[in-house]
Amino acid sequence: MHVLPAAEVVTAYLDHLAVERGTARNTLDSYARDLRRYLRYLEQAGVRDFRRVTESEVTGFGAALREGDEVHPPLAASSAARALVAVRGLHRFAHLDGLTEDDPAREVRPPAPAKRLPKALPVDDVLRLLAMPPAEGERPLRDRALLELLYSTGARISEAVGLDLDDVDREERTVLLDGKGGKQRLVPIGRPAVEALEAYLVRARPVLALRGRGTAALFLNARGTRLSRQSAWQVLKTNAERAGISTGVSPHTLRHSFATHLLEGGADVRVVQELLGHASVTTTQVYTLVTMNTLREVYATAHPRALG
Structure with missing residues (x-):
């Protein structure tokens, strides 16, 4: 042969x-x-x-x-x-094609791609970002409320723009989010976010709503209709640039930061899983890798015998 x-x-x-x-x-x-x-x-x-x-x-x-x-x-x-x-x-x-009698590569699997660790902003960067929209004007008030809500709840941008007025309970300080697969979850919301929402709902949303035909949507655009996911992402991107945060910003930046900061503050990973709406705790555990990397960096620079 x-x-x-x-x-x-x-x-x-x-x-x-x-x-x-x-x-x-x-x-x-x-x-x-x-x-x-x-x-x-x-x-x-x-x-x-x-x-x-x-x-x-x-x-x-x-x-x-x-x-x-x-x-x-x-x-x-x-x-x-x-x-x-x-x-x-x-x-x-x-x-x-009949060139070989068998296929020796049939059972060989490519290596699994490495887990891409989510990028979280330092707390100071987040606070600077949240302070970027001015406290006056319909759109700035809306943008400030949107950013505060994203960081306070860990909501996906799509979940935030999908909120209706009735989904926010300002007395109980909770928000009802519609997550993936039609699963709803009730999450707490911090006082600064509630105050930003109050300012938007009292001084901005009524003006924006006059330009539309009536909608239950919480966040409205300049035409008085529901704010789109793309426009909300642009709000985040624009204010991050204004805050001098040019790298590592994605639509999930505030969600990643929310999860990482909770874990760094001592929150249980299963609680964070519930807050994020992850079906499996394995997904949430990616954030524990991020916090472990931070711990290693601190350890390496602070412990006298870390490099020994």
């Missing part, structure tokens, strides 16, 4: 992607780069016939991607996963 060079299979696979699958040029280029690296790995492993590739070569290649070598630096988990997807596609193509 003649030798089946791996390079021939790679060429045929890339042609198949380009011609029959209509794969985008950028994707083809990245697959070609990854598969060239795979070819070099097989060559160094002494595999000349593509039909002789086993699962151990495929997993070995995955490990090599993460470790790096003399020529290539180690790849991040996301890049290594992309390269393994290309290799899995290559072997699947060869098997389905």
